Amino acid sequence: MLPPKTTLAIVTFAALMVLLNFTKFARPIAANGVVDFQPRLGSIPEAAAVRPAPAGSLHQPRGIVKRNLIDEHGSLTSFYQALWRTESKVPGAVTRILHYGDSPVTADSITADARSLFQEHFGDAGHGFILIAKPWAWYGHRGVEVSGKGWRMEPASQARAHDGLHGLGGVSFQANTGASSHFILDEPHTRIEIDYERQPGRGRLAVRAEGRPIGEIETDGPAKEPGFLAFALPPGAQTVDLSVEQGPVRLFGVSFERDAPGVIYNSLGLNGGQVQVVVRYFDKVQWAEQLQHQRPDLVVLNYGTNESIFADYIERYYAGELREVIGRVKTAVPNASILVMSPMDRGQRASSGRITTVPTIPRLVEIQRQVAAEMGCAFFNTFEAMGGEGTMARWYDNQPRLVSADFTHPLPGGARKVGVLLDQALETGYRHYKAGQQRQVAQDRGAGRP
Amino acid sequence: MLLSTPAYFVFLVGFFFAYWMARRYRFGGLAIVLFANYFFYARWDLIYLALIPLASSCDYLVGLALGRSNKPIVRRALVTASLALNLGLILSVKYLPHLPWLLPIGLSFYAFQALTYTLDIYRRDAEPTSSYLTYLASASFFPTTLAGPITRLANLIPQWSKREVLSPEEGSRALFLIGLGLVKKLVIADYLAEHLVNRVFDLPKLYSGAEVLTGVYGYAFQLYYDFSGYTDIALGSALLLGIKLPANFNRPYTAQNIADFWRRWHISFSNWLRDYLYFSLPGLRSRTKIFAYLNLVITMTLGGLWHGANWTFLIWGVWHGTGLAVQRWWQVLRGKRAEPAGKTSHVFASLVTFHFVLIGWIFFRAANVGTARDVLAQIFSGTISFANVTPAFAIVLAIAILAHFAPTRWYDGVVRLFSSAPYYAQAAAIAAATLAIQYAASTSPAPFIYSRF
Numbered sequence: 001m002l003p004p005k006t007t008l009a010i011v012t013f014a015a016l017m018v019l020l021n022f023t024k025f026a027r028p029i030a031a032n033g034v035v036d037f038q039p040r041l042g043s044i045p046e047a048a049a050v051r052p053a054p055a056g057s058l059h060q061p062r063g064i065v066k067r068n069l070i071d072e073h074g075s076l077t078s079f080y081q082a083l084w085r086t087e088s089k090v091p092g093a094v095t096r097i098l099h100y101g102d103s104p105v106t107a108d109s110i111t112a113d114a115r116s117l118f119q120e121h122f123g124d125a126g127h128g129f130i131l132i133a134k135p136w137a138w139y140g141h142r143g144v145e146v147s148g149k150g151w152r153m154e155p156a157s158q159a160r161a162h163d164g165l166h167g168l169g170g171v172s173f174q175a176n177t178g179a180s181s182h183f184i185l186d187e188p189h190t191r192i193e194i195d196y197e198r199q200p201g202r203g204r205l206a207v208r209a210e211g212r213p214i215g216e217i218e219t220d221g222p223a224k225e226p227g228f229l230a231f232a233l234p235p236g237a238q239t240v241d242l243s244v245e246q247g248p249v250r251l252f253g254v255s256f257e258r259d260a261p262g263v264i265y266n267s268l269g270l271n272g273g274q275v276q277v278v279v280r281y282f283d284k285v286q287w288a289e290q291l292q293h294q295r296p297d298l299v300v301l302n303y304g305t306n307e308s309i310f311a312d313y314i315e316r317y318y319a320g321e322l323r324e325v326i327g328r329v330k331t332a333v334p335n336a337s338i339l340v341m342s343p344m345d346r347g348q349r350a351s352s353g354r355i356t357t358v359p360t361i362p363r364l365v366e367i368q369r370q371v372a373a374e375m376g377c378a379f380f381n382t383f384e385a386m387g388g389e390g391t392m393a394r395w396y397d398n399q400p401r402l403v404s405a406d407f408t409h410p411l412p413g414g415a416r417k418v419g420v421l422l423d424q425a426l427e428t429g430y431r432h433y434k435a436g437q438q439r440q441v442a443q444d445r446g447a448g449r450p
Numbered sequence: 451m452l453l454s455t456p457a458y459f460v461f462l463v464g465f466f467f468a469y470w471m472a473r474r475y476r477f478g479g480l481a482i483v484l485f486a487n488y489f490f491y492a493r494w495d496l497i498y499l500a501l502i503p504l505a506s507s508c509d510y511l512v513g514l515a516l517g518r519s520n521k522p523i524v525r526r527a528l529v530t531a532s533l534a535l536n537l538g539l540i541l542s543v544k545y546l547p548h549l550p551w552l553l554p555i556g557l558s559f560y561a562f563q564a565l566t567y568t569l570d571i572y573r574r575d576a577e578p579t580s581s582y583l584t585y586l587a588s589a590s591f592f593p594t595t596l597a598g599p600i601t602r603l604a605n606l607i608p609q610w611s612k613r614e615v616l617s618p619e620e621g622s623r624a625l626f627l628i629g630l631g632l633v634k635k636l637v638i639a640d641y642l643a644e645h646l647v648n649r650v651f652d653l654p655k656l657y658s659g660a661e662v663l664t665g666v667y668g669y670a671f672q673l674y675y676d677f678s679g680y681t682d683i684a685l686g687s688a689l690l691l692g693i694k695l696p697a698n699f700n701r702p703y704t705a706q707n708i709a710d711f712w713r714r715w716h717i718s719f720s721n722w723l724r725d726y727l728y729f730s731l732p733g734l735r736s737r738t739k740i741f742a743y744l745n746l747v748i749t750m751t752l753g754g755l756w757h758g759a760n761w762t763f764l765i766w767g768v769w770h771g772t773g774l775a776v777q778r779w780w781q782v783l784r785g786k787r788a789e790p791a792g793k794t795s796h797v798f799a800s801l802v803t804f805h806f807v808l809i810g811w812i813f814f815r816a817a818n819v820g821t822a823r824d825v826l827a828q829i830f831s832g833t834i835s836f837a838n839v840t841p842a843f844a845i846v847l848a849i850a851i852l853a854h855f856a857p858t859r860w861y862d863g864v865v866r867l868f869s870s871a872p873y874y875a876q877a878a879a880i881a882a883a884t885l886a887i888q889y890a891a892s893t894s895p896a897p898f899i900y901s902r903f
Contacts, residue, residue: 001470001471001473001474001615002467002470002471003470003615003616003617003618003621004618005618005621005622005873006616006618006621006622006624006625006690006873007467007470008873008874008877009621009622009625009873009874009876009877009880010463010466010625010877011877012873012874012877012878013876013877013880013881014463015877016877016878016881017881017884020881020885103656107655136655136656137654137655137656137824137827137828137831137833138653138655138656349644401652404648404649404652404653404656405643405644405648405649405652406649406652409652409653409656411652411653
């Protein structure tokens, strides 16, 4: 027999919910699926969860190597030429990549995987640029442990230096006597280069490898100017220490390199990085000097995620500021290839509970594509390459998850996917370029041309 | 079919009507329960329709044989077979996750319950049931399938023989528990998870020390409200049929010491570990007192590993086992129970115990030891910023804390008020709670944390 009171309560509740649904007070209750005999917690196959956009055909129009890598003006040619020299093991042929970006790049996400793939295929010329200490606990560089104490850290995106001198990596480090930094490398390198500021009234820095002194830097000088000083590292050395013997001293970073043809892939991320940080807070002259010193073959500009929450800014100012940044790079290093790399998808939880793409992302990506084309730069559509709208929802539901619960920062698996997509796009472009060049040489030979 | 989804409640209401209409015939009621159990399992995966009846039939036959045999060697062989079967189920699901017959839900709660039956009969603490249908319906009872509470079948089986109709008080309490469980899960636990906890444990280095610490506090309460919310729904679902399941929680963060914590947290699990594992370990009657301590560490380590093959669970188990052993040693040393006297001492003891548990939760929640280390490093980094802690999160966390520490008489008073209300007032209250859940819970329901164990 039915228990009367409980039965009446249940029936009345059901009637109330029907009424509330009918009057639109309550949201529709999806009670279907009671007889849906499908597993709910089972893993989503990775292939289904991460849906890369289809690769372009080999017969695409000239200049477009892959749908998500657009290079209508052949902007990547000088990068491809450098890669070819490196691949051919020409002595001293080092291909240098500077990858500017925001928080994922700060943690060497994406860039670490791209670096390891490039170095695996073209040779390893070293870790490249590393900051003096960790401005954010999140900062890192795969294969290098960095720690420092006593430094006043001024990232351009946060507690910026008043004179705008933020060096190559966007962070100024100043310290008095006693401050130090410690680097542990996973493998020995041949050389370390210190990036510092020379100016009147400055002090002295000691450099040690495996605990033994290898040099000193006098940072005092007649005027403010950039200083770069390289020291050979003893064979087998894997630990390096910097210590301020006499303060004050101002540094921007160090570079670890090897004497071998290969790729150096510099990861230059800023937490909260945006194009407007570069425009407003990077000293134009000093940044140009830093870029010129690096002699990069490719500069990757990978911003957009932090801008995506400012819809009005995107419509009114973003294109102009992106043009300004590209213009500064072109002026500083006119021979370098420039790649505008779009942000990844970014998710948000809608009121329905579904994870959807932040609406400004597709618009921002489109603006980047237009500006890149207009400025003669290559463009990599990360957003489409990783699967387009709703990717972060799929990544969040994937087992294992590929994105953090903020639907913005990729977890290691997600970062690797993006790193692989970038590497594949650039290497495919390179193979096409090389094949084209080899065909041309063969045709020239066939035609009897020298 | 999660216990917090509309589909489950449609299923439950349909089952409620079918059960009570068929209940006048004992066979009819049990047949409906069994059908509902297997329907519930099949919703996860059809493979269970073969696996569960097969395993249950084996244990039923083992139980009958144990009841008829007095030969120690035969009895030992029978109970070993049951142990091998049920532990094999647990281990295969947990440690061989890539088998083709990958199962969407763990069977450990089923296996734990099934083992209480054969082990109790083996120890002569219970008699086997002669009714095959009763055993099948009890062993796979659907409210306990996903995450317990682990119910001794010796306590569950006799309840099917009761003839009385569900009393209005029991029915009201059942509805209240279900509503409360939904609020705990969907409004509090999922909110805390979605708005800080998951992020902090995904990438702790992205957040300040203060934010990470807030996230860890948030996780302690998320886990409690998630698991106790599930338990409330399970208890309420069973009570709608007049079945009383054991309590699983008793305000655990008010515990005065670590042993007290385990008397208040996941009670059915800690009782199971104590009764069927700790007391079975060798050396307890030995003159060497070390076994009393060592067995605590072994028991809790195995309890940790039951959650999964991960160093984090191992560390969590060892942490609690060591805590229990040190407390036992301290009690022996002082010659009395280490109960604090005075209100201040009580509060201090609760805080110390809570933070001991909190450190364990960091390992319990972190994806790996490296992440746990990062969480601890961030907490001790001393960086202070609350930029990622929204006011809404702070309010929900404050409500969660206050509700947990509220006096039990307040809770009892609310239950009495609800029970004494007329049916239409109860219906209106549940409808209001449903509306509140719809508007306050910003996410679709996440799986219950313990359903993966």
